[in-house]
Amino acid sequence: MALAETISRKIHKLGLIPKLIKLLPIVSLLLAISSVSWLLILPLEGNYRRTYISENALMPSQATSFFRESEWNIVRGYREEVGKLEAESIEVRNQVIESWLHEIGLITAYHENTLYSIMHAPRGDDTEAMVLAVPWITSDDEYNEGAIALAVALSRYFTRLSIWSKNIIVVFVEDNKVPLRKWVEAYHTSLEETAGSIEAAIVMEYGKNGDYFDYYELNYEGLNGQLPNLDLLNTLNLIGYHEGLHCVIQGTPSTELIKNTYFTRLRTLVRGIIALTLTGIKPKGQGCEAFSGWQIQAFTLKAKGTTGPHDITQFGRLVDSTFRSVNNLLEKFHQSFFFYLMLSTKNFVSIGTYLPSAVLMAVSFTFSSLGTILISGIPLNSFITESSKLLIIFVSIEGICLILALALPLIKIDLSIGLVVISFLPLLLKNYVKKLNKTISFGLIALSLFFISLLIVALLIVHFSLALLLGLFCLPLTFIAQPPKPQIKTLINLLISNPFFIIAIFGQDVFVGLVTSWHDMQCWTWFVVILGWYSAWLGVAIASLMGDFTVEVDKVKKDQ
């Protein structure tokens, strides 16, 4: 206490506060820079951790998988027949697969064009299930021949074992984005044939790779920042390691497979953040995100390459051994991390370590907002008297955004460029509309910046990636009013922080995906973008284009 007293007295004596206020914009920028640098130091040795199995019950690769030898013959047998179905309609394909499943002795049911089979566990209390989902078309638009054949062969193999205590559901779905999501939703609301709560799900993709594949790719990002429990991924990777398989995450090129350097880790980290943000928005789904939000741990497995040295039954053994591990579970997945960033298949950063990055970003916006008010030279009292007017303006901006948020998915405009143009409408109105007074101008910018800061804080635990990227994209907004820049610089800053402009860079289909994501996938990124980011942007844009800053500029100069 005494120390704090002494320090505060010293600060007071030396008059540091006014000096610091003048420095606020720089402090804010420094904080933003430190936020990014925090991420950059994460892949350094000592800042990340090695993965480990937290739940003892899992016991990965402790049991020998017998999906080998003559099972390969059966996979080949099925695969040839699956290959013949490529030209057929989904109904015909389903009928054929259903007849095979019946031959194995499984119960089948339909949801729209999705066929699924249930194997009730001979042991256990019939209350829990594991899902193996196979789309007919892979995320790379390939006919998912190998995986469909594997799924049928695995179903047949599973019925031979009497060890299962959790039911096994195999889903044959048209496409791994919307139809799979619809099936998961129906399973929890309206399906007649169900098999208890789903604990884990694997989506399998093995295109026309033939008998051999080089390595497997793992996708695990869920919707709205959700990730599967780290234990499940570790289980799979440990099984893969024991099978001698290489695993790729976040699209690392196969040449960098074995390397584990700072740059490969950084690359995985950054791509992971972007991938998590874009899950549910991208036009092509990975499959695993369809299970998000129902307390189901899921990942997607993809076989890559055709030369080998690994064979298709090894891919099947990955699924078999993972199911056997999950089958061992008594409790739900809860031991390990739900929030993490992967740096490689064996290294990760946990939430406590990466969170400060987003916190720094949020603080940066708060300082920037404070700076706008304090540097303006307007007495604080006038902000308070104008506060109701300020709030009315901001609420009406939110109102406009809300109408846009609800209307755009219905209209389905696929032109984000058009929206960028519309966004700059205030510029045209500039000469016709009465100028905003200086208090409102500064107040509106400050409020918008503070709003972004609050948004980041609200999102940072639930959806770290979105919070961080939002902060980065909005950063140019903090340069606008401190001190006021020439018109052209302001315009550039506004353009590069406009949500629709940035989405346009990502691509037209990302925009369509974003707009329809709530309806199709229950992904709320669209609302964050339009009600959070766009409304704050609009606040700053209106203030900086129609506001009045002239007097304050003089005053600031005089002060200097």
Add this chain to the structure above:
Amino acid sequence: MLNWLPIWSIIVLLPSVIAGTYYNESLSLKPLPRNKLLSTFAFQIDSLPFTLQYHNASIDSLNDANHHYTYFPRALGPILESSNIRELHLRFTQGWWDSESWGKLPHDGFRSGGTGVEVSAIVEAPNLAVAKENWFKFSKTLSGFFCASINFVDDSITTFPKHAVDSHKEKKYFSDKANKLYYIRAALPSEPICTENLTPFLKLLPTRGKAGIASLLDGHKLFDSLWHGMSIDVSTECEGDNCILKMDQTIDHVIDIIRSIRKKEEGGLPRPTPGDKLRCDPEKTFSVWQCFPLGDPTEIDWSLETLYGRLINGPALMNDPKGTVLNIITDRDNWRITAKQDRQDSIVTYTVGSDKDIITEYINEQAKYDFSFHTSDSRLIVPIETPPLIASRSLTGYSQDKGGFRVSFKNPSLDKSVDFVYFESLPWFSRLYLNTLTLKVHNSSGDFVGKDLESTYIKNRYYRPAIDRSRPSHLELLLSIPANSSVVLTYQFDKSLLLYHEYPPDANHGFSVEPAVITVLDDNGNDIYEFRTTSLLLTLPTPDFSMPYNVIIMTCTIMSLMFGSVFNLLTKKVITEDELDQLTKQSKGSKLISALKEKIQKFKSKAKPPPPSDTKSTPQSNSKEEENSEE
């Protein structure tokens, strides 16, 4: 299609009619589609006649010297009598009954429980409090007896089923006319059934599982079935003052014959089939490395030894030639059944046959019996009976605070409507909202939803809401579903937070909701069929159990901070800033510093004489200017 109901009742009743002894046992084998086999062990034991007495634990100790149990287990009798249990039903079940493929449950479902353990009993008592007291005492004893967690039966899961009570009304076996009978029930859905439950079950038999059909029962084989159920039913039957205790023990299980054959041939490990033994479809591409598999073989050969790894060790009782029976229910024309008697000196083999629908074979020789079965087409079996109703129940929703139940009923009959009682007991921590009950009907003319449908389909309802920690919610609905239609019931509930100590070990597993019991009634309101839905796993908000320690640490930190500042304020003297400056100047440290400063000043002024223009300014002001310029 033949109606097999009377045949089943014959199997159950047959031994007691023929044999005059107090013990009968039978094994019934019924092949099911897809190479499955339903195997039913039934044991019936009667006690000697005795006079029913009401036992009051507070007055006298149990006096059963006049009882002679003979075959009736001496271990169970006194437990029943000391707690005045007049009827006991105990069920141990695991697995999923595939009614689509296997048809009706054995014994019309009256001997099969839901997943886990189910206990119900009729207790004679002067009032409810005494009845409950006896019930809890009894369940605790039973727990140790059967190595099951029946001791966890308490108020919060005990129910008094309404329909069951009504159907037991005519039963009158009081030892004291002032007493009443109470029907009490509890279920433990998450109890795993294993060998430790089988051993005490066999111990109740007079043969102790060493002879007769019980000699087949081996835990490893029995629990490797697709579905299995054990039941114990004790009832009191009186004629005047003379009463006897009747005990029925059954074990039903469904065996995967193909798996049993494979296990016998290849051992326990599910090794891949050797390439030359693969059964491939010759019409599709077929080579050394490719095979489109055929389904299970239909020409099969198996024997009791294949299934159980053991042989029947002679009759149960040597002096009772008709006490041990084997019944085989199958298509006689397509199955060749051979019996093999392995006596000490010779082996006798003969074909078993019968001109009746059921093949009945008495085990009466002191020999090891094996029965082998051969068929060229295992699909040809006695047609399965469609159950009168198909029901399934599932959980809906995903959140941690609320959820819903969805129960769907389907009447498979094309011309008859079906009436049934739906009994459900839900744990108190799922707070049911009956006002959210909605009914969706699907029939040949379309789908219908609406509140007004309720009166058409729900004939009667009984609901007893839950009381936190002391009573489960208890719902009984009398429903009627017309031919060829299905009805879906949905209702919502809230999940409550439990107290820290109320979470069981492995709390993150979730909480089991016991299976709902469905009793199908005939036109006269008699029970004709009974079955259960599966149990459900309810996820409650489960805390991280390290949380309390975080709370303790946080609380301690805040308390120490507060203590520190309060202590600081209490012990410090409050002074103004000027006084502080004065005081600091007088302190030894600051004196030393000022002395040092003076010396430095002197040194500086000596080394560098001040320029003539600055002569007026004091050294003090000079240093100030320096400071400013540095800024």
